[in-house]
Amino acid sequence: MNIVLLDALTLGDSDLSVFDGLGKLTVYQTTSSEETSERLAGQQVLITNKVVITAEHMANHPELKLICISATGTNNVDLVAAEKAGIEVKNVSGYSTESVSQSTFSLLFQLIHQSRYYDQYIAEKQWCDSPIFTHIERPFYELKGKRWGIIAMGTIGQRVAELAGAFGCDVCYYSTSGKNTQQSIPQVSLEVLLSECDVISIHAPFNAQTENLIGAEQLKQLKAGAVIMNLGRGGIIDEAAMAEALETQDIYHATDVLAVEPMLANHPYLSLKASHRLVVTPHTAWASVEARECLIGKIVDNINSFVDSQ
Known part of the structure; x- marks a missing residue:
């Protein structure tokens, strides 16, 4: 053969x-x-x-x-x-359930802990010149007590919900198909999820129901300080609208997927002034x-x- x-x-x-x-x-x-x-x-x-x-x-x-x-x-x-x-x-x-679920938290922690900033602070030897023992220029936050919204409650969504619960998050979800019901986790509308959640993770396939699901109007609904992550497929988030929102709103975004892959050299994410609000990985979440x-x-x-x- x-x-x-x-x-x-x-x-x-x-x-x-x-x-x-x-x-x-x-x-x-x-x-x-x-x-x-x-x-x-x-x-x-x-x-x-x-x-x-x-x-x-x-x-x-x-x-x-x-x-x-x-x-x-x-x-x-x-x-x-x-x-x-x-x-x-x-x-x-x-x-890839465990790999994507773990990657979701890896991306999240890079943003809520501002790890890139602190790593650069050390690499530039700025700590060596500090007058005190610590440096907390960029605030970071605990997950406990935060509301976590999951878009698409499939196998990966359910695993992320389990892990978020272990951190003490209040978890809810939105079903992109309208067919999925998880009795142990409250189902909410997309509007409620976007406006009330501190952390939002997307684990949906790309289809007619999810194409440009998150556009300019949806991004305006996000609460201040919200983190929205896409671990599903590119095309679910309007990337031009997201780039604009990251420059004008107090929100954060992490994504492992883009609408066009490999990434285009003129992608708006590459010229962000507010680059500390964004983390992008090259479609690696599945690949432990x-x-x-x-x-x-x-x-x-x-x-x-x-x-x-x-």
């Missing part, structure tokens, strides 16, 4: 030897749209993270039998075409060592289950 991995770079330095017993594995670190078709030739199993697989690719390569998506989202594969061609498509879910090991293990399971079903 021939297996091709088109974008191994998205998995970092993960150990790929687990695929050795499954067949002949060909690995490409990255694959452009122009290279995709050629690299599918003679392959029965395809592993892709973000490389787009079209109906044309499938039609040109009838030997392809299984597409493994090394992620939860399936929008990079034409699922209708795959079904018509008899190609099975398997994605992976539930591998443990999460990537789990992801690869689940891909192997998907391939084995496919082979067993034949």
